[in-house]
Amino acid sequence: xxxxxxxxxxxxxxxxxxxxxxxxxxxxxxxxxxxxxxxxxxxxxxxxxxxxxxxxxxxxxxxxxxxxxxxxxxxxxxxxxxxxxxxxxxxxxxxxxxxxxxxxxxxxxxxxxxxxxxxxxxxxxxxxxxxxxxxxxxxxxxxxxxxxxxxxxxxxxxxxx
Numbered sequence: 001x002x003x004x005x006x007x008x009x010x011x012x013x014x015x016x017x018x019x020x021x022x023x024x025x026x027x028x029x030x031x032x033x034x035x036x037x038x039x040x041x042x043x044x045x046x047x048x049x050x051x052x053x054x055x056x057x058x059x060x061x062x063x064x065x066x067x068x069x070x071x072x073x074x075x076x077x078x079x080x081x082x083x084x085x086x087x088x089x090x091x092x093x094x095x096x097x098x099x100x101x102x103x104x105x106x107x108x109x110x111x112x113x114x115x116x117x118x119x120x121x122x123x124x125x126x127x128x129x130x131x132x133x134x135x136x137x138x139x140x141x142x143x144x145x146x147x148x149x150x151x152x153x154x155x156x157x158x159x160x161x
Contacts, residue, residue: 032051032140036052042139043094043138051063054075070129071129072126073133073136074119078140082141085159088160093107095134096108098132099124108133147161
């Protein structure tokens, strides 16, 4: 004879899946210039960084500074990523990864390295620092009101606004 099953425990706030939240600042501190950069945080909220547009560089760049490390991406990445997300039409995982690590397929990071994106490969300009596109660029789009970005410890996503 089989033993009766215990009734399932009701889900509590501690056991229920966490609700997804979005981090879409209405306006980030700063104007996005070298003298007054945007003050941003990573999607997980774990780190702060600054970012600005610098059209005087060759090629023009979106510059992100994390501590003393400076990452540069083609400036057109803002418009290109927004256009890709609008065409995609749904949430897309960020998939941030360092340059030396492979990007997960079908993520913002993978698109930022893909041979079939508008620049034909890496948006990152500085060898050794070309990765992390999916970590920093999405927050710039959110600050500009062009995208929604989830704010969770892991597996964040974004979509166009």
